[in-house]
Amino acid sequence: MQPYPVKFKPIPQERIWGGHEMKPVFHADRISEPIGEYWLVSGHPTALSVVENGPLAGKSLNELTAQFPDAYLGASPQPRFPVLIKLIEAQADLSVQVHPDDLYAQAHEGDFGKSEAWYIVKAPASGQVVYGHRFRSRDEYFRAVEEGHVRDYLGYRNVAQGDLVYVPARTLHALLAGTTLIEVQQTSDVTYRVYDWDRVDQQGKPRALHVNKAADVLNYAAAPETTDGPAAPRAVAGGTCELLIRCPYFQIERLQLASGAAYSVESGDAPVVLIGVSGTGRLSWPGAADEQVRPYHPWMVPACMTDAVVRADEPMVLLQVTYGRT
Template identity: 40%
Template sequence: MYNEPIFLEPVLQERIWGGNKLSTEFGYQTPYEHTGEAWVISAHPNGPSKIKNGPLEDNTLQDAWEKHGELFNRTEAAGESYPLLVKILDANENLSVQVHPDDSYAKEKEGVPYGKTECWYVLDAEEGAELILGHHAKNREELQESMEKGAWESLLKHVPVTAGDFVYVPSGTIHAIGAGIVILETQQSSDITYRVYDYDRTDANGNPRDLHLKQAAEVTNVPHKDPKGEIIQETIEDLTVRKLVQEAYFTVYHWDLRGDSILERKKDFLQVSVIKGEAAITTDNKTFRVEKGMNFIIPNTVKYFSLQGNAEMIVSHT
């Protein structure tokens, strides 16, 4: 069916902490004053991407997953839902401090197929920008006591970041993206968030935003342990490939193209987001120009493809 990449239209999401960089830096048509997220590769019902080319143009990615499993080498064991979600987030202000459940809790308590393990590639960070990643509580009783008292400064761990940093965030990790940071997030296809602290902000109607301290206390990993990982690098012709993480739910790479490279798709399918520069991708004698802000899937029906140009990409697969 498809002997070419499947290009996708991003879905823009309004967020109280969002800014305008998704427009100014990526060229997306932002419909809100505070546009915080672009769901750039998504089959989630809260923001499914539309296909922009080929026989399935104007269908959603979820439509393709359900009706054309051959594009993803989908089996019954893969379940009914597309497994991954890729976003670009513009944190003009601090995001709420939050935590996500694992698969078993999400299925049992929320009735959804996936919890949320995620990872972040920092695209841009203002001087002095930082994340919250983890906590200092030694046991669950200390965690609950600190939450109830609102002892956030002593509880939460702050981590400075700069552009090019990579952060792995397993389910159960208390976290927050700080103001002045733009990230590309690769995650399980889940939209379950338990808000722990929100800086006493109010919504558009002046009401405090809901917190979910009970659920957060139940799902948070105690004590917190910083994830350990090794970045592995290889070179394929003019392409430098850095494997950022390989875990149960996804493997994520940073590709740095400086010339030409011929590649074989060895996984069921590849998700690709262009984060810098421009290039050409050729499949079966069809050539497509790609540039910063474009997102596409190399389907299972494409075995070999070539890249030419100068560009950086974040690539992922299950």
């Protein structure tokens, strides 16, 4: 059997701040609780993706990378698939939180750090996210926590549909109500909550905070690390390809294809993940019938595959995610 493009079953995650709007997209209407995250591509043990098409159906992503490491793992900075991709629906504000970098996470959590990027699918008018802070020191941070003044130190950033926001590890952040996005992150599940808007769960209990660990990893410098991107769009068959971000952990490009376009997927020394944002089309490869490409249901094209083609049935926008490129 030869490796081929695979798609995975979405994994709904119930969250206190989640919603119900995206449930029909992922056939999750049977779940009554609000869903905040749909894990779309995951090699993390918290929730492993499982293949739903072709001869490999039923296998987890980790089984795939073990059986075909060259095709489904390639030049990976982790021994597992190194990128975790989610669809996030925030109907309420998320907690104000921070993620550690690799050095701290491996020393204290037995996991990797978490740098992430948000592609904004939907945002309210004058939409914002919490991004950064004004704590000048660890002592000032602790004082604000003890006195209940964390809100006074939060930084904010405007967001709109189609924006790409990079959130490197050690950056204080929070999504705010009304925001839906595609998140591309390092494969990690480590989050330190700093502030949760004084809310409680259905049992009247607040969620746990991680004040001390957050103090260890918060970046007290003036500005977070920078990345490559965005870059001017380059022409591809029937459309354009625009680099949105290239960081040490992943690269994200935006494809905009005209109706009838035929785009050859550029798979290199690592797999390529294609995620539809709008419009529909078909993915084909030798020996396979056309498979539907639709919003928020990603496809993983194996590394070094040169004959997979996306054909747009209507104008399409897709994200192309990979890693291991310079």
